[in-house]
Amino acid sequence: MEELRNGERAVLKELERIIEYEFTDKKLLFTALCHTSYANEMNQINRAIESNERLEFLGDAVIELLVCETLYKEFPESSEGEMSQVKSAVASEETLSEIAKKIRLGHFLFLGKGEEKTGGRTRNSILADTLEAIAAALYLDGGFQTVKNVLKKYLDNYILDYISGKKIFDYKTKLQELTQELFKCLPKYKTVENQRGFTSQVIINGTVYGIGQGISKKEAEKIAAEKAVKLILNSREV
Amino acid sequence: MEELRNGERAVLKELERIIEYEFTDKKLLFTALCHTSYANEMNQINRAIESNERLEFLGDAVIELLVCETLYKEFPESSEGEMSQVKSAVASEETLSEIAKKIRLGHFLFLGKGEEKTGGRTRNSILADTLEAIAAALYLDGGFQTVKNVLKKYLDNYILDYISGKKIFDYKTKLQELTQELFKCLPKYKTVENQRGFTSQVIINGTVYGIGQGISKKEAEKIAAEKAVKLILNSREV
Numbered sequence: 001m002e003e004l005r006n007g008e009r010a011v012l013k014e015l016e017r018i019i020e021y022e023f024t025d026k027k028l029l030f031t032a033l034c035h036t037s038y039a040n041e042m043n044q045i046n047r048a049i050e051s052n053e054r055l056e057f058l059g060d061a062v063i064e065l066l067v068c069e070t071l072y073k074e075f076p077e078s079s080e081g082e083m084s085q086v087k088s089a090v091a092s093e094e095t096l097s098e099i100a101k102k103i104r105l106g107h108f109l110f111l112g113k114g115e116e117k118t119g120g121r122t123r124n125s126i127l128a129d130t131l132e133a134i135a136a137a138l139y140l141d142g143g144f145q146t147v148k149n150v151l152k153k154y155l156d157n158y159i160l161d162y163i164s165g166k167k168i169f170d171y172k173t174k175l176q177e178l179t180q181e182l183f184k185c186l187p188k189y190k191t192v193e194n195q196r197g198f199t200s201q202v203i204i205n206g207t208v209y210g211i212g213q214g215i216s217k218k219e220a221e222k223i224a225a226e227k228a229v230k231l232i233l234n235s236r237e238v
Numbered sequence: 239m240e241e242l243r244n245g246e247r248a249v250l251k252e253l254e255r256i257i258e259y260e261f262t263d264k265k266l267l268f269t270a271l272c273h274t275s276y277a278n279e280m281n282q283i284n285r286a287i288e289s290n291e292r293l294e295f296l297g298d299a300v301i302e303l304l305v306c307e308t309l310y311k312e313f314p315e316s317s318e319g320e321m322s323q324v325k326s327a328v329a330s331e332e333t334l335s336e337i338a339k340k341i342r343l344g345h346f347l348f349l350g351k352g353e354e355k356t357g358g359r360t361r362n363s364i365l366a367d368t369l370e371a372i373a374a375a376l377y378l379d380g381g382f383q384t385v386k387n388v389l390k391k392y393l394d395n396y397i398l399d400y401i402s403g404k405k406i407f408d409y410k411t412k413l414q415e416l417t418q419e420l421f422k423c424l425p426k427y428k429t430v431e432n433q434r435g436f437t438s439q440v441i442i443n444g445t446v447y448g449i450g451q452g453i454s455k456k457e458a459e460k461i462a463a464e465k466a467v468k469l470i471l472n473s474r475e476v
Contacts, residue, residue, distance in 0.1 A: 053318040054310060057325075061299070061306040068299040072292060072374075080291040136310075144382060195445050196469070207433050211449055231434065 004030055008110075015108045019134075019150050023141050030110075031055060032133035035126060037112025052133035059132030062139045062147055063155070064091050070152065070159055078163065086162040090155060094233065096128035099154045105130055171225040178232050179204055187228065189221050200224040242268055246348075253346045257372075257388050261379050268348075269293060270371035273364060275350025290371035297370030300377045300385055301393070302329050308390065308397055316401065324400040328393060332471070334366035337392045343368055409463040416470050417442050425466065427459050438462040 004012075004026060012029050016022050023029045032052050039051035067090050071083040078086075089095065100106070106121045109130060120126050138147045161167040179187045183204055191200040200220035202210045209231055212223030242250075242264060250267050254260050261267045270290050277289035305328050309321040316324075327333065338344070344359045347368060358364050376385045399405040417425045421442055429438040438458035440448045447469055450461030 054316075054321070057318045057321050058306050058310045061303040065299040065303045068296050072296045078292075080295045083292070083295050196447075199449075209434075211437075211451070213449070 011108055011110075015103075015105075018103050021138065021142070021146060021150050023137070025141050028055075028137040028141050029134075032059075032137040033108055033130065034110045035112065035115060035120065035130070037115035037120065038110040041112040052130060055133035055136040056129045057136075058139070059134065059136030060091070062135045062144075063096070063132060063151070065144075066135075066147060066152060067091055067155055067159065070156065071163075075159075075163055082163070086159060089162050089167070090158045093124055093128040095158050096131045097124035099151075099158075100127035100131040102154060105134070171222060171229050175202065175225045175229050175232075178229060182232065187225070189224065191217050191220055202228045204228070249346050249348075253341075253343075256341050259376065259380070259384060259388050261375070263379050266293075266375040266379050267372075270297075270375040271346055271368065272348045273350065273353060273358065273368070275353035275358070276348040279350040290368060293371035293374040294367045295374075296377070297372065297374030298329070300373045300382075301334070301370060301389070303382075304373075304385060304390060305329055305393055305397065308394065309401075313397075313401055320401070324397060327400050327405070328396045331362055331366040333396050334369045335362035337389075337396075338365035338369040340392060343372070409460060409467050413440065413463045413467050413470075416467060420470070425463070427462065429455050429458055431455075440466045442466070 008030060009026065011033070012023070012026055015029070015033075031050050032055050034049055034052050036051040036053060039049045042049040064087065067087050068083070071078060071086060075083070105127055109121055109126070111120050111126075115126075135147055135151060138150055158167070175187050179185060185205060187209070188203045189200055190203060191198055196213055197215040198213070198217050198220035200212045200214070200217070200223070201208050202212075202221075202224045210224040210227030210229075212220045212225070212227065214220035214223055246268060247264065249271070250261070250264055253267070253271075269288050270293050272287055272290050274289040274291060277287045280287040302325065305325050306321070309316060309324060313321070343365055347359055347364070349358050349364075353364075373385055373389060376388055396405070413425050417423060423443060425447070426441045427438055428441060429436055434451055435453040436451070436455050436458035438450045438452070438455070438461070439446050440450075440459075440462045448462040448465030448467075450458045450463070450465060452458035452461055
């Protein structure tokens with residue numbers, strides 16, 4: 001990669017101040033902040049820049065390990081099932097984008113012009129992905145302890161809220177809330193028994209929003225509700 | 239937890255020799271080898287023993303990070319999509335149970351009598367889960383570098399095979415092979431377009447084995463095939 005420009009260096013410096021960590025390899029941090037749309041735009045003017053997609057892939061695993069380790073060590077009474085539910089909730093786009101907003105990550109993103117115009121700077125999926133890329137950059141630059149030093153305090157609040165039940169990851173309830181808010185009606189479940197157990201469809205205003213398979217009616221409905229919730233939340237962002 | 243028995247200590251020692259790592263905390267290794275069925279049996283005779291389920295949860299994240307880091311660092315040309323596919327294939331039950339067999343993990347398991355009778359010692363799901371628990375025990379006892387020292391060489395072979403295309407993770411092809419072998423016929427796909435894109439059913443001998451949702455017909459079929467493959471492989475083991 002080519003040298004960083006002065007304006008870019010200034011952006012990195014400001015973010016380093018907020019996360020209280022100074023990168024040895026500034027280009028790692030820069031790459032973590034480069035959305036595909038920016039990399040594409042730069043490549044068109046022959047500036048070789050990598051997007052943050054590969055870092056995001058690594059960072060997803062880094063954050064998951066941090067969450068799993070915290071749950072394992074600090075909540076010894078929690079079962080595998082509970083830990084697994086909390087992990088999904090904490091390592092989700094919803095949570096990670098909230099943390100990204102706390103460190104004002106949107107402000108530091110490098111975006112292409114098109115993405116900028118359509119509100120990419122505040123889009124949850126982009127913010128969550130970039131936070132993952134930042135986690136990977138921290139990991140590669142300073143090791144796992146550095147990731148812990150910078151990100152654990154943010155994740156811990158969510159872990160505690162989910163473990164203590166302050167936050168809800170009951171998808172059937174969540175779907176009900178969303179449906180009432182957005183469609184002014186309640187979701188309906190249509191569940192049939194078959195060779196694989198039960199198949200459940202969640203129907204909102206006549207449209208199937210999620211299909212779930214499970215060994216019980218309850219499980220099939222829960223899975224269908226989860227899919228519907230994710231579909232609705234994702235489509236709201238785009 | 240109570241003290242380890244002499245017979246148990248001997249088992250641990252033999253496994254330590256094979257993996258070429260000596261645990262500081264022997265109880266961690268012991269817990270990693272204790273299947274739920276053994277923990278339940280011991281609890282019934284008032285011996286307080288924890289099963290390996292919580293370690294397995296942590297170990298899943300440890301192995302994923304090891305695979306992701308290897309892909310990121312050693313295959314800089316691989317895209318996020320490729321890395322993601324290879325990660326799923328390598329961190330799968332199929333691969334992890336193969337590695338478990340290479341270190342003869344089945345031989346060292348602590349199983350309840352019922353599980354022993356029904357062939358638990360050779361069951362892929364149990365072997366893969368135990369390998370994950372071992373990864374967590376290594377992580378807690380010696381840190382991430384210890385996990386690397388012990389497990390990376392095994393995982394690397396699979397990573398290389400998948401990246402180079404020697405091993406196949408094309409689920410539609412895999413399903414075709416399985417269906418011909420087990421049902422002497424080919425799978426059929428029934429795909430319909432709907433509000434969410436496409437929904438595809440894989441039908442074998444008149445029975446639905448998997449349902450997939452996708453933004454294209456191809457994607458919906460691929461997901462349906464993946465679900466069917468997993469369903470068939472899981473039901474063969476039980």
